[in-house]
Amino acid sequence: MELLVCIKQVPDAKDVRLDPKTNTLARDGVESIMNPFDRHALEEAVRIREEQGGTVTALSMGPPQAEEVLREAIACGADRGVLVSDRAFAGADTWATSYTLARAIETLGSFDLILCGKQAIDGDTAQVGPGLASRMNLPYVTCVQKRRQVDDTGIEVERMMDDGYDVVRLPLPALLTVVKDINEPRVPSLKGKMKARKAEIPVLSAADIGAEKECIGLAGSPTRVVNVFSPEPRGDRKIFTGTAEEQVDQLIEHLRDYL
Amino acid sequence: MLKVDSEKCIGCGVCEDQCAFGAITVEDGCAVVGDTCTLCGSCVDACEAGALRIEEAESGRGTVDLSQWQGIWVFAEFRHGVVAPVTHELLGVGRRLADQRGVPLSAVLPGSGVRGECDALIAAGADTVYLVDDPALARYREDVYGRVLEDLIRCYRPEVVLAGATAIGRSVIPQVATRLGAGLTADCTGLDIRPEDGTLLQTRPAFGGNIMATIECPDTRPQMATVRPKVMAPLEPDPARTGQVVEVEIDAGLLESRVEVLETVVSEAEQVNIQEVEVLVAGGRGVEGEKGFALIRELAEELGGAVAASRAAVDSGWISYPHQVGQTGKTVCPKLYIACGISGAVQHAVGMQSAEVVVAINRDADAPIFDIATYGLVGDLFEVVPLLAKKIQERKK
Ligand SMILES: Cc1cc2nc3c(=O)[nH]c(=O)nc-3n(C[C@H](O)[C@H](O)[C@H](O)COP(=O)(O)OP(=O)(O)OC[C@H]3O[C@@H](n4cnc5c(N)ncnc54)[C@H](O)[C@@H]3O)c2cc1C
Ligand SMILES: Cc1cc2nc3c(=O)[nH]c(=O)nc-3n(C[C@H](O)[C@H](O)[C@H](O)COP(=O)(O)OP(=O)(O)OC[C@H]3O[C@@H](n4cnc5c(N)ncnc54)[C@H](O)[C@@H]3O)c2cc1C
Numbered sequence: 001m002e003l004l005v006c007i008k009q010v011p012d013a014k015d016v017r018l019d020p021k022t023n024t025l026a027r028d029g030v031e032s033i034m035n036p037f038d039r040h041a042l043e044e045a046v047r048i049r050e051e052q053g054g055t056v057t058a059l060s061m062g063p064p065q066a067e068e069v070l071r072e073a074i075a076c077g078a079d080r081g082v083l084v085s086d087r088a089f090a091g092a093d094t095w096a097t098s099y100t101l102a103r104a105i106e107t108l109g110s111f112d113l114i115l116c117g118k119q120a121i122d123g124d125t126a127q128v129g130p131g132l133a134s135r136m137n138l139p140y141v142t143c144v145q146k147r148r149q150v151d152d153t154g155i156e157v158e159r160m161m162d163d164g165y166d167v168v169r170l171p172l173p174a175l176l177t178v179v180k181d182i183n184e185p186r187v188p189s190l191k192g193k194m195k196a197r198k199a200e201i202p203v204l205s206a207a208d209i210g211a212e213k214e215c216i217g218l219a220g221s222p223t224r225v226v227n228v229f230s231p232e233p234r235g236d237r238k239i240f241t242g243t244a245e246e247q248v249d250q251l252i253e254h255l256r257d258y259l
Numbered sequence: 260m261l262k263v264d265s266e267k268c269i270g271c272g273v274c275e276d277q278c279a280f281g282a283i284t285v286e287d288g289c290a291v292v293g294d295t296c297t298l299c300g301s302c303v304d305a306c307e308a309g310a311l312r313i314e315e316a317e318s319g320r321g322t323v324d325l326s327q328w329q330g331i332w333v334f335a336e337f338r339h340g341v342v343a344p345v346t347h348e349l350l351g352v353g354r355r356l357a358d359q360r361g362v363p364l365s366a367v368l369p370g371s372g373v374r375g376e377c378d379a380l381i382a383a384g385a386d387t388v389y390l391v392d393d394p395a396l397a398r399y400r401e402d403v404y405g406r407v408l409e410d411l412i413r414c415y416r417p418e419v420v421l422a423g424a425t426a427i428g429r430s431v432i433p434q435v436a437t438r439l440g441a442g443l444t445a446d447c448t449g450l451d452i453r454p455e456d457g458t459l460l461q462t463r464p465a466f467g468g469n470i471m472a473t474i475e476c477p478d479t480r481p482q483m484a485t486v487r488p489k490v491m492a493p494l495e496p497d498p499a500r501t502g503q504v505v506e507v508e509i510d511a512g513l514l515e516s517r518v519e520v521l522e523t524v525v526s527e528a529e530q531v532n533i534q535e536v537e538v539l540v541a542g543g544r545g546v547e548g549e550k551g552f553a554l555i556r557e558l559a560e561e562l563g564g565a566v567a568a569s570r571a572a573v574d575s576g577w578i579s580y581p582h583q584v585g586q587t588g589k590t591v592c593p594k595l596y597i598a599c600g601i602s603g604a605v606q607h608a609v610g611m612q613s614a615e616v617v618v619a620i621n622r623d624a625d626a627p628i629f630d631i632a633t634y635g636l637v638g639d640l641f642e643v644v645p646l647l648a649k650k651i652q653e654r655k656k
Binding site for chain 2: 013036065094121131133134135139162181218221222223225234239249252255258
């Protein structure tokens, strides 16, 4: 089975902090990591390959340093990593991102199953997965919490809903976005790490994937971020003191409007 | 691409401070732009020397004749016999936008056996309800719902389409926006409209609520947004309001699906969606087990709220994943969030820091949760939580 996983490199949340003085995101020592949900998508792909045979391709769009997450993906079991990188992709919103990923995937060949994370922890939109499926005319399911069964003809999964879950069956090829509950990702093996170090990560440019200029980057993005600001700080703040009872009384006093 | 005019740049560093993404550094007296630039334009506005500008490639999508698109639409989400509460919230905000713009407000209601819901949607603010009642829509299936919405939007051309940022809304709307070539803003918490040109100003949290961004779609229609539940206020239902119901026939071909829903499981515990309640009482590792969660549940019931949890509690098997708040769980913004025995790790904080009031109960006075709490109680939760529940109960009498 030919599997492809979309992986985004994101800033580590623990480093993303607003600097209260300048009101901007603290940037010193911000580390980049693999988007946490994508780790689960990758793990699921590797498990399917282990059961069914085939290959797992990890694909990322991003600046040159996004190569790191692809090496990590190889260390965690992917067979190869491919980076799509071009200055012309800068400023892409989810519309342009799904276009670019779709073009790249079509360039790479055909796949039975494409896996994405539910959401990237920086952009936070959860839109790229469904957008990509729609561009490739694939059936899809979002927020998959469990894979029940997969074979050449189709896949049966549990889709997490707000009030429970649905059991859904899709023919292949298809696309899934996954949540954390689906599996426990493995840590990279020593062998995997060595393979990752030696791996060659091909880089595809806008021209390589035959992307149309007006569909990529800022030009291809219908949305425009026109302002970025920090959320309003919490008003009155209090840490109570005294016995448990005294603290509870003070809290109830302050929560009057909410009780 | 962000261009720096090195002749004009005076190396003052204002742009460097302004950039929320750390993409600009001043080197040898001149601004240098790095790869993390998102082209948001904050620096361009801040630069007093006028040395920065954003250069755009020609957009080839051509300009859409914006005047062809009119009216505000709300996707009415119907599941298990009820219209999702967020639909009423959307009609509330939609009414305001429609009045500011002087255009009608419509609800689109796909489903099976949903005719009876139309009056309530009109009472909640809609002028028109587009009803698509078909057995093929009995269960939510991505492809069918997507095609039905797309078809209606192409046919009636609304300028704005709003949907709840729910499991269904966030799954189906991106597909529709992609095919329409429309901009889509995710999980908005603020919406305004510029009356002159009808531009929708969409404000949303990103980076786990650490920053807020305002987003516009200047050249495309419809302008689409998913909106976070519990943020917008519904109108008081007015049964005297009048409106029309337009029953739409859908081409049978559009109702064919590749997705088969074999079973729908509504779990007792998940019946309360933690993203749709006003009060959440959350337990973490400090709760120590299912017994501890019984105390959390009692307090939640006393407050008319629901139970949430940290990942540590979920991973320990004390409560199920749909209750998890945080980076790899759900993002919530209730009016009141009471965190009990939760340390306040950043991956938890990003899921709850936009709550109106945060109460922290923790025995460690140095726990980071106190940095984001409105009110903090330092003590043993096994003492504090039951006491709080008892006192609230006494107060109600
Ligand atoms: C402050 C801010 C707000 C924004 N708001 C919006 C908005 O409302 N609407 C909008 O259209 N755009 C928005 N964007 C742009 C958006 O963040 C980018 O388009 C981004 O490339 C993809 O969106 P995401 O991070 O939300 O990914 P998601 O859609 O949340 O990602 C879901 C999954 O798609 C895959 N994926 C996503 N990006 C990549 C990639 N580059 N390479 C490989 N796989 C990937 C991963 O599997 C990931 O888990 C915003 C950007 C910023 C900086
Ligand atoms: C990629 C990634 C994603 C993650 N996603 C999430 C996520 O979505 N949600 C999430 O919550 N976490 C997430 N985490 C985990 C997160 O980093 C923390 O480990 C987790 O939030 C800790 O949970 P906790 O606060 O319940 O436990 P702890 O950090 O162990 O804190 C327990 C707290 O309880 C207090 N306590 C103990 N006993 C008592 C008592 N009797 N009375 C009062 N206080 C007491 C202690 O003082 C302590 O502060 C993620 C981590 C990673 C790496």
